[in-house]
Amino acid sequence: MALFDNYFAFATTVFMGLLAIVNPISAIPVFLELTSNMDKKGKRNIATKSVLVAFCIILIFSVAGKLIFHVFGITLAALRVTGGILVFVVGYEMVRGDGNKAASSKLGSQPVKADQGISVAITPLAMPFLAGPGTIATAMSYSAAKDLIHLGIVIAVYAVICYGSFLLFLAGERIVKIIGTNVMMVITKMMGLILAVIGVQLIAQGVRELLNF
Template sequence: MNVDSTIQQFLLALSGLISIVNPIGGALIFAQVTGAYSHAERVELSRRIGVYAALVMLGALWAGTPVLNFFGVSLGALRIAGGLVVMSSAWTQLNRPEAREARKQAEASGTGGLPPPPSPEGRPEATAAALSEIAFFPLTLPFTTGPGTIAVAITLGANRPAAMADRLGFYLGVSLAALCVAFAVALVYGSADRVVALIGPVRARVAGRLFAFLLLCVGTQILVTGIHDVFGPFAR
């Protein structure tokens, strides 16, 4: 296993996933839509969201490319299409962050809003069940790890090396990146009140634009790799 290659894949996946998930911007909306819940309940929600987000990202990273290959989608085509999708998402975030914030707000609230917090006299099992339900939908899917995150994860998974001997380091790097992002989500969401007080919406929007530019670079790199895969043999 090539350690340098593993670190490189870790950094590429980390920059792509952290940019599309944007835990800081998500924490501002999380604090708004869960304002009726107690601090302990929001901490528990953040932990569950972190676990669910890790499962979603790992599933897309590991299984997304094989599933598409099963349907006859070549690796080069997947990289080109995925790169374009990532670049399009990044460009939208870079130029219209307000539109993305409004969409995230709607996703987190759901069609009818989050259910009211459980009553204090309710049984602990019912409280845990209610928190678990809203933690997955809508707070994890589609709010935290929605279609954009899944598309980025599948695209990153498509960047796997052709040699089987190099894939262990690749999957180790991208999996660690997904776990780091999920941990960041749990940590930042759990401290959402402090994040709101410390950063505020304006600084969060600036950070979001920086993340978007980084995501644009990642998408461009994946697109270039896909073009090289498809058209490289014709240039020889």
Template sequence: MDMATYITAFVTLFVVIDPVGLAPIFIAMTPNMSAAERHRIGLRAVVVAAVLLMLFGLVGEAILTGIGISLPAFRIAGGLLLFLTALDMLFERRTERREGQAEADPPGHDPSVFPLAMPLLAGPGALATMILLVGEGRGIGHVVMINLMMLTVLGIALLLFALATPLARALGRTGTMVVTRLLGMLLAALSVQFVIDGLIGTGLVG
């Protein structure tokens, strides 16, 4: 396949993953954290997302089919989980938990795996896109190129995550709280769209 095919794959993954749109959400999910903590969380999220996307590109459809899960059902589940995170952001529950603790958050409050890695970076749309893109060609070279395009998009996301600390410093506490609530609303809308798309995929909604 020619290079134009892989450029199209890059653009498709960039639009679906949307690293630019995730950067402010990353700030909202890592309040009061140092640059080192943000870097660690961002790097872990990107690595986990990369592994998931590679895995689904290779055997994702077989895995879901094998356990009786359709892609629309997977999308609905991701939307419901994302909605719970949006509620936390809207009502500042995450910030209140952090401010009420003198010590570092326990592992359960680390947002790197959920919701950053999944379903924000490696969401149902991105996982389904990887399955489709890998299936468009044959041979190890095609698989390597698709994964290279995916890693490039995630690399851009990591770079934007690295800019989170200076941006949060510029916003200040009040600005960060306003952005957090605004993005919580947008995230809630995105999660509902995931559910609607899943329902349409099942044929229950026209």
């Protein structure tokens, strides 16, 4: 019983930690913005791909993250800077508003194909939103802590978070209907500003780590 309690406590800790960092609710405005002109099939297609790609990223880094970093000479600081740039660009475009929606409009105005929107699903939805530098670092630290059972718990917990994110993405339009388009527009711009600030913070943190300040 004590062993079960230990695993349950570990799973709870991992869940709360990863959920706080991933914060899938914050990605809803971004998902809706990028898929604003798509039909339901296209939205589901991108939502599915984004969570699958994010899960694969965390799975790989949880199992072999340290080895990957070592082989390619990658540092977490460099990953923070790259992720920060991507987050800032998305946030900046969200703040600017409709004038810069050409890319997402083009994506949504065409007939849905099997491979449609894969770039959007990978960046920025899968990475850095669902599987950003903070999520990767947290998953790596938890999974490297003890044994294979704990590694399995980390992967399973993140799978649950990915599924929850998928459901939130699909329910995004209903949320908009409840709160209204104007309110959602305000929330989108506020989230864009917050994302831009988070991006700058990630870049600054990564630069400090790179320079060993």
